[in-house]
Amino acid sequence: MLASAQLIKYGSLLMSIVVGAAVIMVRMRASKQPTTLRKIIMPPIGMSTGFLMFISPLTRVPFTWALGALAAGMLLFAPPLIATSNFERVGDEVFLRRSRLFIYIIIGLFIARIALHDVVERYVSVAQTGALFFLLAFGMLVPWRLAMMQRYRRLL
Template identity: 50%
Template sequence: MPTFSEDTLQLLSTIAIIIFAVTVIFVRLHAAKKPTSSKKILIPPLGMVTGFFMFVFPFMRIPLSYAVVAFLFGCIFSIPLIISSKMERVNEDVYLRRSPAFIIVLIVLLIIRLALHTYIESYVTIAQTGSIFFILAFGMLLPWRIIMFLKYRKFLHETNSPMRSVTES
């Protein structure tokens, strides 16, 4: 198996993160063109849970305090996503309106990661940096999707309610 220098690993991880961020942006923009459902809202965090298997490998493990801080920062980054996630009904379907906040948050996270990589690597390895940013991303995705699911259910209930047309008239 080939061994890579720290600089090569950093470059490869940066390229991978940029590719991942661009892919996520395109997937989200494409998904906004299709109706949403409970499954489409809840599957991403459930699918992401499998990523925690990375901690089976000792070189990926980080101190619990780092994980908690990363998760809490992720929760903070979820706030603009939560606020900007709006739904609309088109005929019988419910669509999520495109949110520029999602793209902005992803780009900000990428910039922070690139700007802080030297500082962070003085405390943890490149693999552990990936673990930290994975937990941060999960901390961003989980509350956003849970609240979006609750909003979705409330939206369905309100828009299907026969009292809605009477009270809004």
């Protein structure tokens, strides 16, 4: 039993590292192509399907915990991303301007997430931990993308 719990824990950590690396690579490539409003708003729309996880009783958490996770994403994790995401107009196209700090902020947020994940997992199940971190990520993504959308529209 202990071996399977550790396998889940380390598998989760490995997946987090893979996803974190993928986010960094996608983000770096995105700055080389023009962006569109669709490219800005689709990630939160696609991610919103993750709320279906709450159909399962295993992932349900108290409402106050859910609000706390959303608030942490919005208030702690979104502002650095918003601050380092800017656009520039090149001819008729709009490009996401890459900040030098962005990569360090993403890595720092990732490290904070890993550290928090270990702490949270001591108090709730693996499924509930996943649910809370989904809410944290969604809380971070929506304000970031809304800010990007505003900046994009201002440039147009």
